[in-house]
Amino acid sequence: MRAAVIGEFKIFAGSANPALAKSIACELGARLGGCVVDRYPDGNVAVELLESVRRKEVFLMQSTSPPASDHLVELLALADACRRAGAGCITAIVPYFGYGRADKRSGRREPIMARLVADVLQVVGIEHLVMVDLHTPQIEGFFHSPVDSLTAVPTLCEALRGRLPAGIVVVSPDVGRLPMASRYAQRLGTSVVVLHKQRVSGTETRITHIVGNVSDLACLIIDDMITTGGTVAESVKALLSAGARPEIIVAATHGVFVRGAREKLSHPAVRDVLVTDTVRVTEKDWPQLHVVSIAPLIAGAVRRIVADGSLVELR
Amino acid sequence: MRAAVIGEFKIFAGSANPALAKSIACELGARLGGCVVDRYPDGNVAVELLESVRRKEVFLMQSTSPPASDHLVELLALADACRRAGAGCITAIVPYFGYGRADKRSGRREPIMARLVADVLQVVGIEHLVMVDLHTPQIEGFFHSPVDSLTAVPTLCEALRGRLPAGIVVVSPDVGRLPMASRYAQRLGTSVVVLHKQRVSGTETRITHIVGNVSDLACLIIDDMITTGGTVAESVKALLSAGARPEIIVAATHGVFVRGAREKLSHPAVRDVLVTDTVRVTEKDWPQLHVVSIAPLIAGAVRRIVADGSLVELR
Amino acid sequence: MRAAVIGEFKIFAGSANPALAKSIACELGARLGGCVVDRYPDGNVAVELLESVRRKEVFLMQSTSPPASDHLVELLALADACRRAGAGCITAIVPYFGYGRADKRSGRREPIMARLVADVLQVVGIEHLVMVDLHTPQIEGFFHSPVDSLTAVPTLCEALRGRLPAGIVVVSPDVGRLPMASRYAQRLGTSVVVLHKQRVSGTETRITHIVGNVSDLACLIIDDMITTGGTVAESVKALLSAGARPEIIVAATHGVFVRGAREKLSHPAVRDVLVTDTVRVTEKDWPQLHVVSIAPLIAGAVRRIVADGSLVELR
Amino acid sequence: MRAAVIGEFKIFAGSANPALAKSIACELGARLGGCVVDRYPDGNVAVELLESVRRKEVFLMQSTSPPASDHLVELLALADACRRAGAGCITAIVPYFGYGRADKRSGRREPIMARLVADVLQVVGIEHLVMVDLHTPQIEGFFHSPVDSLTAVPTLCEALRGRLPAGIVVVSPDVGRLPMASRYAQRLGTSVVVLHKQRVSGTETRITHIVGNVSDLACLIIDDMITTGGTVAESVKALLSAGARPEIIVAATHGVFVRGAREKLSHPAVRDVLVTDTVRVTEKDWPQLHVVSIAPLIAGAVRRIVADGSLVELR
Amino acid sequence: MRAAVIGEFKIFAGSANPALAKSIACELGARLGGCVVDRYPDGNVAVELLESVRRKEVFLMQSTSPPASDHLVELLALADACRRAGAGCITAIVPYFGYGRADKRSGRREPIMARLVADVLQVVGIEHLVMVDLHTPQIEGFFHSPVDSLTAVPTLCEALRGRLPAGIVVVSPDVGRLPMASRYAQRLGTSVVVLHKQRVSGTETRITHIVGNVSDLACLIIDDMITTGGTVAESVKALLSAGARPEIIVAATHGVFVRGAREKLSHPAVRDVLVTDTVRVTEKDWPQLHVVSIAPLIAGAVRRIVADGSLVELR
Amino acid sequence: MRAAVIGEFKIFAGSANPALAKSIACELGARLGGCVVDRYPDGNVAVELLESVRRKEVFLMQSTSPPASDHLVELLALADACRRAGAGCITAIVPYFGYGRADKRSGRREPIMARLVADVLQVVGIEHLVMVDLHTPQIEGFFHSPVDSLTAVPTLCEALRGRLPAGIVVVSPDVGRLPMASRYAQRLGTSVVVLHKQRVSGTETRITHIVGNVSDLACLIIDDMITTGGTVAESVKALLSAGARPEIIVAATHGVFVRGAREKLSHPAVRDVLVTDTVRVTEKDWPQLHVVSIAPLIAGAVRRIVADGSLVELR
Numbered sequence A, B, C, D, E, F: 001m002r003a004a005v006i007g008e009f010k011i012f013a014g015s016a017n018p019a020l021a022k023s024i025a026c027e028l029g030a031r032l033g034g035c036v037v038d039r040y041p042d043g044n045v046a047v048e049l050l051e052s053v054r055r056k057e058v059f060l061m062q063s064t065s066p067p068a069s070d071h072l073v074e075l076l077a078l079a080d081a082c083r084r085a086g087a088g089c090i091t092a093i094v095p096y097f098g099y100g101r102a103d104k105r106s107g108r109r110e111p112i113m114a115r116l117v118a119d120v121l122q123v124v125g126i127e128h129l130v131m132v133d134l135h136t137p138q139i140e141g142f143f144h145s146p147v148d149s150l151t152a153v154p155t156l157c158e159a160l161r162g163r164l165p166a167g168i169v170v171v172s173p174d175v176g177r178l179p180m181a182s183r184y185a186q187r188l189g190t191s192v193v194v195l196h197k198q199r200v201s202g203t204e205t206r207i208t209h210i211v212g213n214v215s216d217l218a219c220l221i222i223d224d225m226i227t228t229g230g231t232v233a234e235s236v237k238a239l240l241s242a243g244a245r246p247e248i249i250v251a252a253t254h255g256v257f258v259r260g261a262r263e264k265l266s267h268p269a270v271r272d273v274l275v276t277d278t279v280r281v282t283e284k285d286w287p288q289l290h291v292v293s294i295a296p297l298i299a300g301a302v303r304r305i306v307a308d309g310s311l312v313e314l315r
Helices: A018-027 A068-084 A113-123 A137-142 A153-163 A175-188 A230-241 A261-265 A295-306 B018-027 B068-084 B113-123 B137-142 B153-163 B175-188 B230-241 B261-265 B295-306 C018-027 C068-084 C113-123 C137-142 C153-163 C175-188 C230-241 C261-265 C295-306 D018-027 D068-084 D113-123 D137-142 D153-163 D175-188 D230-241 D261-265 D295-306 E018-027 E068-084 E113-123 E137-142 E153-163 E175-188 E230-241 E261-265 E295-306 F018-027 F068-084 F113-123 F137-142 F153-163 F175-188 F230-241 F261-265 F295-306
Strands: A009-013 A035-039 A045-049 A057-061 A089-094 A128-132 A147-150 A168-172 A192-199 A205-211 A218-226 A248-255 A270-276 A289-292 B009-013 B035-039 B045-049 B057-061 B089-094 B128-132 B147-150 B168-172 B192-199 B205-211 B218-226 B248-255 B270-276 B289-292 C009-013 C035-039 C045-049 C057-061 C089-094 C128-132 C147-150 C168-172 C192-199 C205-211 C218-226 C248-255 C270-276 C289-292 D009-013 D035-039 D045-049 D057-061 D089-094 D128-132 D147-150 D168-172 D192-199 D205-211 D218-226 D248-255 D270-276 D289-292 E009-013 E035-039 E045-049 E057-061 E089-094 E128-132 E147-150 E168-172 E192-199 E205-211 E218-226 E248-255 E270-276 E289-292 F009-013 F035-039 F045-049 F057-061 F089-094 F128-132 F147-150 F168-172 F192-199 F205-211 F218-226 F248-255 F270-276 F289-292
Touching (some): A009 A035, A018 A057, A018 A295, A045 A068, A057 A068, A068 A113, A068 B068, A068 B113, A089 A295, A113 A137, A113 B068, A113 B113, A113 C137, A128 A295, A137 A147, A137 C113, A147 A295, A153 A175, A153 A248, A153 A270, A153 A289, A153 A295, A175 C175, A205 A230, A205 C205, A218 A230, B009 B018, B009 B295, B035 B068, B045 B068, B068 B113, B089 B295, B113 B137, B137 B147, B137 E113, B153 B289, B168 B175, B175 B192, B175 B218, B175 E175, B192 B230, B218 B230, B230 B261, C009 C035, C009 C295, C018 C057, C018 C295, C045 C068, C057 C068, C068 C113, C068 F068, C089 C295, C113 F068, C113 F113, C147 C295, C153 C248, C153 C289, C153 C295, C168 C175, C175 C192, C175 C218, C218 C230, C230 C248, D009 D018, D018 D057, D045 D068, D068 D089, D068 D113, D068 E068, D089 D295, D113 D137, D113 E113, D137 D147, D137 F113, D147 D295, D153 D270, D153 D295, D168 D175, D175 D218, D192 D230, D205 D230, D205 F205, D218 D230, D230 D261, E009 E018, E009 E035, E009 E295, E018 E057, E018 E295, E035 E068, E045 E068, E057 E068, E068 E089, E068 E113, E089 E295, E113 E137, E137 E147, E153 E248, E153 E270, E153 E289, E153 E295, E168 E175, E175 E218, E192 E230, E218 E230, E230 E248, F009 F018, F009 F295, F018 F057, F018 F295, F045 F068, F068 F089, F068 F113, F128 F295, F137 F147, F147 F295, F153 F175, F153 F248, F168 F175, F175 F218, F218 F230, F230 F248
Parallel strands (some): A009 A057, A089 A128, A168 A192, A248 A270, A270 A289, B128 B147, B168 B192, B218 B248, B248 B270, B270 B289, C009 C057, C057 C089, C089 C128, C128 C147, C168 C218, C270 C289, D009 D057, D168 D218, D218 D248, D248 D270, E128 E147, E168 E192, E218 E248, E248 E270, F057 F089, F089 F128, F248 F270
Antiparallel strands (some): A035 A045, A192 A205, B035 B045, C035 C045, D192 D205, E035 E045, E192 E205, F192 F205
16 A cells, blocks of 8 residues: 655645634644635535645544534545545544444434444545544444544543632533543542433433432533533533532533524523534633633644554543 | 345435425335434434335435435435345435536546445445436446436426427537437437537636527527526527527426526526426426426336336336 | 345354254244354364255354354354355344453553454355344444344343242343343333442442432342353342342343352342343253243244344334 | 346356357256347457346356456456346356466465456456366365356266276376366276376476376376366376376366367377367367367256255265 | 555566556666566466565556457456565556546446456555546546546647647547647647547447638647547548648557558548557558657656655646 | 554564564564453453554464464454554464365365455454465465465474484375475475375375385475374374384474374384474473474564565575
8 A cells, every 4th residue: 555654744624623623733833734625506515635645644634513414525525535646544533523422223223323424434545533532432343444532531621620619529411421420520539420311302301310419519510512402401400409509510522502502501500611622613702611622632643643653641 | 145025115215305206106106115314403314214124125215416415414324224224125216416527536636526425325235226317427337336327308308399399409508418419309300509618617608619500490408407507598698699599498307406596597588497306496486497207217217127127218 | 146035044053052043943943954063173163064055044043152262263154154155145143242342442452342253244244143132232333234133121021020029129230231221120110220330340340329229129130141240249239238128130131151150149139040041051050040041032033034024023 | 135036047158158158058948148249449348238137147158268368358347237237146157267277376476366366256246156177176265255166077977988998097197186086086986096297397297106007007187177288298108108008088177278289189099088168169170079068067057056956966 | 554665666567568668667767677477378367576576666567458358467467466475555557548438338238347447456456546548537436546647648749849730720539539639729829629420330430510610721630549540530531521731640649550540540631640659559661650658757657656746747 | 554664563472372472572683562362251352452553563473273263363353453553564473374274165065264264364454464384375365465475394404404314205194295395305305205195084094105115214204284193193104014214203384283193193113293383382291392493484574574575585
């Protein structure tokens, strides 16, 4: 196989989050590769690289955030262009992997979208992936190619440090987030409380138990992503009912924020909402919202990848 | 491989054109298979089959018309659901193959989207394709799987018959449409005129020559698809300058009609615009527009495929 | 592809659990296909089919229970022999998928064995899988081929019915088993209690919380598999400390029972241990152990698969 | 996968040996499928099927006899045409597999042509192979698809029966042919003699030992193929030197007969040369040459394949 | 993947055009890699590399010119030998891609030879292609691997410059060659005339229109390849009838020249015929024929590929 | 593709023969890469790399000696871990390829295990193999990846030199070992004798002829592997009956030695038994047994592979 020249690389970005791409390039002391990512009059994705990638190691930056299909097709198009132009090795940096929740069938007649997306990314020639806080660790196994999973927990903890009131517990909004909550608690030197929730319908959930004590404590609700805000809103309600202090902070890696999410999160007890910029945040005039950049983390990963180094300490 | 039970089949439709799917099912005396094709709150495609496809021969109806990425991902999701549910053989009916014009690179650093789409359709388990009036015949070669290419020319000619003024020539708007124009001319018993056009920019073209005589003749401008309407508008202008009678009819297989197309087509000399329903037409109150259904053609193909018959006469 | 003749099938069994294979064949009114599954003098797997499989639908029965590597290689060898002999469609029935717990990497430098096994099963020509109570539902997504996941919960509930004392709760030994515990509870008309455990080392765990009330109640501890018995022993201890009645019943789908497991399970409070025969049970003289046959469930699945029917009701 | 309709099949033939194809069709009471196998003015292979193969089981008859490259490309072209036309299952009947001797590398920098040919046959969609007297049994393992290996030994023995003088031994011209020689001897009720030969150069060999007694005996020299005739000529010389009677009969499955072969075989002691028609024999006026048709054997295999039967007795 | 050592490469040549291979090596200041490309007595391709390719970047030079099947199989054999010998990256330089016209099906039951050849080239391990003036740009899309398409137009224009009479137009012999004709016209500072031709039969064509003025002008007929010479002969006749001066020059990239081509081109009005050496020209004593070497162009491409450079300026 | 950094490599070893791995590392002046190769309580293979392999060239040492299934699965697991951890190029060094004898089907309904193992090794990402004295050279063709076959004959000849009595012949125990025997004879300057044996049953053989003279000569019986010792024991008996001197030496590359082998080899005439350490020898107190290390040979191959050199002289 054509090998990438060691140490030389180029980063191109799709349209999902150009600001993050620029920050990462900046952190790396590099320049974003020139490329056109546009639409034909019929809305079809139009892509062109403006510089040579021959045998270069190429990083393609693109979260598959909403509109996920368009962002996915852009990423595929960029990878196809790179492969056909003789790129040496194509790594996709997908800070937010937007089909991560579709990692299993709940009945017998559904797709497994996360595996499907893994397959199509690989068929166009993407040989390596860098992703942040995957919804479940099994998703790595949907890929045959190597996946370097990063976590934003240390980044968010760093940003949280000055902001946390005394007497705070980390709250996992359901049992699935327990491993992530434990990472927060370990870094922040506090303990974990778990909410047991039941999904009542597609978008509605109900908290049935709280494992651990929240009485008279401030709470840091954590999650991998905030989409509708419903989970957080339910959690806030349950925590307050259980005697928590009305000092609640919310931290999540991916701030997807669909229509109505801000309203659900705007409870007077919610002091701060922290997310990273894996997904471009378009909300304005929302004083509680703080966006922490993931760029240093990803730049660090790219630097180690290019230099042949180990990513263990970034896990 | 799990074989489909011969003669039994199911048709499911994505959201691109449910009306066409229903018409085809109706033509076949069949029922559309029950399925949910929806969106999660974050806009991601959500798909579920509502009936068993185990070992059934499955036809998935979906044009990759705008929004093409969403319609493509829906088709992939449906195919994944079918494959995982044990479908016997999965055929995609893609009446309008929306990446057909992206069948080559114009520089060195572009994708070949039509091949890319062929690859991703096949990787999810689509083993056979039925498509109508492909932009170039080479697209069949982008697929390893069999492709049954149909043409809407006979269908449109049938619809045109009563409507054509005497003394009419078929006009190919550029040299690439010459084979299609010849098919029209042969069926309608008239001759072909070819416009030589030059693309000035991405969306603008200029006619430089007219091969053949149009003086004092009515014109039938044909094309595989109408997107912006620019090509037709230019052709109308050139034909009238060359002395054509202001009796112009336009026929195209795929009526994609992006914003502004109707205006470009609304020239007083344009008497009628005929398209098929490969793409769902949402234009209303446009008296010149006539939509001819492709459903009988596709139903005929399905019937022959299921019954093991030859499609040669449908070519 | 060569198609299997509809309705005709053959079942062959590896050496992992011939008794179960026979029971299934018996349930189906069929005969086990003749085959030799042996060892060369150097211990290498030696396989030969004794009857024609040409275009037959073939089911290969083999749990990848310990010794897992040998049982896996036997299954691969059987599939290779079938494919080379012209079998029409090869389905592996793997009642116990022995690498299910290795479904993710805990660090960066580990294999994902469950995906690896999925890949090698598929590369030899296995096109369909039937498995029982997978460790996580994501494992289905490690396969590109269709996977029909069955559950032994109804079978075990049926067997439990006469045996259960009044006033019993279903105990999930950790949060991962909660969905399975809920199924038990729903069928048995009772409620669920969840233990929160922490893994202290590779084999040792510690219970930290009990979510729900067990005071003065009998307990049905459920799990997908029992290997060392350590989880159950820990659970028993914790439940008794929390005031549960010393009337504990244990139910699990897969009774792997490695050396020492029986001792760990032999607590005076443990009245009954129920497992199915997905793994061959070699324990003798253990009055508390009850083995419930999964054969009717699997036979039902085979019957529906062969007859083109739906497995939805077996989920 | 699209399944072939059981029991219906079509046979098409490349240009390597149309007479054999016709005989096989005739034996089967079938008609050869209509197809054009021609050359463009530049010598490129031009192929067209003249009848529908949709979902039919298709057999493609073509030995890769000289000119091997052209015959191979014809076979690939036929398979591609069938696959694209929706054929159900494509079996190649390759009575003479012309790259069989190139089954290993003698140095480090050679191709393994037999594996290469296996790969290209499979990539165009050939899913099953029928071949006769492969040069080594390992060649089956170069294919992932099933290979049904037939042998012409019984056919040739039948033809030899009336023709054999008393007191005859079967002669294996080298140790590699020993298994084939033993099959002859077993059927003819006689014993085997083996010549040990050393290859002196690419085309020349020297016999160094004769294992077994030939003194005053007639000899049946057998081989899988006769190409230059050099091996047979050397064997004749060695046998006569060792005291064999000058009554020698030669039997080989594949009569490739390159230029000069007839001269080498025209020794007065060689009474008869028997070959089958796996390769089209164009030699004329050669009274010692007898061509025995393999058609009944292959027709028998096709009949069993189509009817789902076992080929064990044809081995 | 084993990576080629950057900057080191080897070129090996098949038997199609050793003189061109030598010229390219000479231009590069390199030596052709030693290899044997021969035939066994039965005509089968025999290949052996005479030097190590371990981890070297390897270029394999071979046009698939007539006899195309043999030249194709030689190329496959060379690639297989390289891959098995541990080559780092295998690029095929196919100056004339001999199946380029077979890029579509005209009916439903034909192969698409250009795609078939793309598939078999890739299956043996060819990862990159360099080709000159492909018949249609879509052929790039038949390959999954990167294709670097070069054009001989600048090379031929350079050679034409001194030779062109004043008052000359570029003639495209059919509408398909229009883009190539425009490139010539742009470089030579003149205009384009297009002939509209109809194919009457497999080898015969008829010109129906001439778009543009040729009256009293000299003509440069261009084409991608000359095979039978029929297209050129027809064009000459039509141009003269339309009043062109009997000063006609013919330029084509690929001079395939099958039997009879020279006669068809030997019209008194045809002053010069220029082709490149992508195909070995064996014609002798033909004063009008001028062969321009493509070696500098290809050497330039190889130099840039090896040095990681851009080929954009060679397009 | 991600390329390995040239010249840097890591060697990891499975549990089959850690001593050999250490010797090889030592010969190379390298350190064995740290890794855990262990078993879970249920006996399943557990693997973890303890150091980074990112973009490193990785060599995985593992013979598939008994227990072959476990050793195979360990090798697969190591390769999966390396691929997922971003290794540059994965080469498996399999000194003893334990399925080599299963290289063909003897009937129609058997697997071809050697091809099966080749397929699974490649599917996990092993791109290159180094093996010693393969049972048949065709096995290289079961792999698509390059295979570097080494031979232990020079190593064993070197070790034999001082030990050989005068007047010795090399004995090939059957016709399949003739090429290996010739290599011995050529190096030792003596001649070859071949035994013709017939397999009576699975484990029993009978010698029918001895080609060449052994009368009053010492014998060196050679073989690729010794498993049960049956072949050697039979050979010894036959040679003594034919008048050989009771001075017999046995040399084989792979000393598999299953239970009972030592007894069969312990004939008073057998003076010495030489094997290499491709398989870990666990026999103790067996004075006739001499184990010669293959480490220098394999280290030499690794050194040349890493340095991009030729292995021709190691053949």
